Amino acid sequence: MPQDEIRARGLRLTPQRQLVLNAVRELGHATPEEIANTVRQMHPGINLSTVYRNLETLETAGFIIHTHLGHGGATYHAADEITHLHLVCGKCGKVDESELADAKDFVEIILKKRGFATDVTHFAIYGTCAACQVK
Amino acid sequence: MPQDEIRARGLRLTPQRQLVLNAVRELGHATPEEIANTVRQMHPGINLSTVYRNLETLETAGFIIHTHLGHGGATYHAADEITHLHLVCGKCGKVDESELADAKDFVEIILKKRGFATDVTHFAIYGTCAACQVK
DNA sequence: TAATTCAGCGCAATTACTTGCAATTAATTC
């Protein structure tokens, strides 16, 4: 439970912040609009700018992560639920998954050659899924 | 020269479209605003919505690519100039590069295990650069 | 070259997202 962790970072644990984090966890992949709608079920008067600010604060603190699954807006998910790589088909938009271990050698090559510590959980991999390659 | 290629896809080759493509090539990594400013040097009255639409059309047609280098807006670059992976440091924002060949084995694993054909040129790799790891 | 077609344009409206600021309130201290 990150409530103490939120306070440990000098942040306030406000009801709005707790609700935004809960909504991100509950929804899995979610747009800011979807998160706001979920939060409004418990807190009807919450302002959208409050949701956006909390999303940014929670991401900076490491509790959530955002990715751009295709063009347009970002989607958010809880950081501790990242257990797979996201494979996003550019043709049909389907999101498949692959084990983090599949990127292990690749991550080591980049670290050795460039000194760059990759955060493989923080990006979606674009390409074409098996079904769309047939077309 | 993709002028014939643009027409081959049933698209018109308008002066505005040509200028947008030229601007993306000239600027390398560029935001829509930067692209619009460059285009306006040759075509002062062009509308920003025209720039946005042409960016989307050119990307759909495969001439340019956009990535989200960090939070916020996208940046665009010409598709045929993709020769490296982009390594984006989440701490200082610096963009480093690594050879496409470094992802070769990783791409093969994903294709074999998931049947997913990765387009490695279409994403930025997030993490921490060598300098920021020292901190 | 003129007529025709319809992709593309400019404009204004709209949507998505961010920011400045005064008021509120979570957390701390006494």
Next chain:
DNA sequence: GAATTAATTGCAAGTAATTGCGCTGAATTA
């Protein structure tokens, strides 16, 4: 529990990006 501090909020304004629509013009055809 009261006083204090400053992070956070709601609101309105502002910026970034998208969309609907009537008109324009690139490309085709005769």
